[in-house]
Amino acid sequence: MLRGLFRAPRRLMRARRFLDAWNAHDADAVVALLAGGRYRDPLSDGFLEGDALATHIRALFRAFPDLSLTPDERALMVGGRTVAARYRLQGVQSGPLPGGLGIAEVAPTDRAIALDATLVIDCAQSAWIVDNHFDLQELAQQLDFLALLMPRRQGDYEFGAFYRLHRGNPVPPEAIGITWLQVRGGKAALEEAATVTNGVLESFAGKPGFVTGIIGAQPADEAGHGYGFTLSAWENREALEANLLPNPEHRAVVERFMKQGFSYATHSRVYELVRAKPMMIACTACGKKNNAHKAKPVCSACGGALEAAPAYI
Incomplete structure (x- = not known):
């Protein structure tokens, strides 16, 4: 016990140097102060x-160039083998964050976090083990990000994530191509597959007749198995075939x-339109449903102006 008390000031000084290294944005110093130890936080x-x-x-540091960790001097504890400190984490996300699911980076939001x-x-050992705790849900809210806590499976349902690419084409799609694949090999293999797939989707987006693209995935499970799909919607089957088959990326x-x-x-399918109904939108004044693409964009019930039609899919 006495040995722990004698060591406490030295541990506290080293902990302060650890925080100082963070505030100096010196990644090498942070790692060196762990002396071969380990670190984790909710983003690692x-x-x-x-x-x-x-x-x-x-x-x-790249994402938050002004990142700062301000310790609360009233909430600092030094025990026999542990140093614990409350602090305030602040910064502005004026740089990109690492992405995922084929998106290399998350663009700066210029939003502040606190x-x-x-x-x-x-x-207890010379090599420290550091746990840095902050509320991931609160961080997401402050950055206007999504942070959904969902099960991997529930009964016959399986959960994952998706994103959508739309470049403004308002034409209703009449053909859809879908490719599904399963990847084994863990997170890195699935991320590589998503990156490759995203490159194909980007190549589609600049082609004539492209309407919308969607990429979805379920992250790798404990066995290292994950899967994903790509959906591309086109004005018609001719546009799909003209741009899909000759595409070098594809x-x-x-x-x-x-x-x-x-x-x-893996497997792929192409689906072609059998029947279609017009897109209907509600009048914001009276609630009456109207054809979103009618020649005169006014409500048939109250005469109020209709908002622009949303994109298909």
């Missing part, structure tokens, strides 16, 4: 050390998925 996806930790820290956080340092992906063994399982 588990414990990190060495070069991987330095990369993570630099990504945070979070109460807790740093817990296990300093041919390269087909080669990789089908012949190079990049995916465990």
Whole structure:
């Protein structure tokens, strides 16, 4: 016990240097102060050390160039093997954050964050183990991000994430192409597949007749298995076939998925319109449903102006 008391001031000084290194935006110093130890926070996806930790820290500094950690001197505890400190995490996301599911980066929002956080340092050994706790849900809200807590499976339902690409084409689609694939090999393999797939979707988006694209995925499970799909909607089947089959990016992906063994399982389908009804939107004044693409955009019931039609799909 006495040994722990004698060591407490030294541990406290080292903890202060740790916070000072963060505030100096010195990733190498942060890693060095761990002396070969490990660190995690809600954005690190588990414990990190060495070069991987330095990369993570630099990504945070890039996203928040003014990031600061202000300790609460009234909430500082030094125990026999632990240092715990409450602090205020602040900054403006004026730089990009690392992305996922094929999106390389999340663009700057220029939104400020201000979070109460807790740093817990296990300093029983010379190599520290650091847990940096802050509320991920609150961080998402302050950045206007989505942070949904969902099960992987519930009965016959399976959950995941998706994003949509639309470049403004208002024409109703009459043909849809869907590709589904399963990837084995864990998070890195699924992320690589998503990146490749996103490149194909981007190549579609500049082609004549493209309407909308959607990419969805379920992250890899404990066995390392994950799956995803790509949906592309086109004005008609002719546009789909004219831009899908000759597309070099698409041919390269087909080669990789089908012949190079990049995916465990895959299949593709093309669907063509059988019947269609007009898009209906509500009048914001009286609630009456109207054809969104009528020649004169006024409500048939009250004569109020109709808003612009939303995009298809």
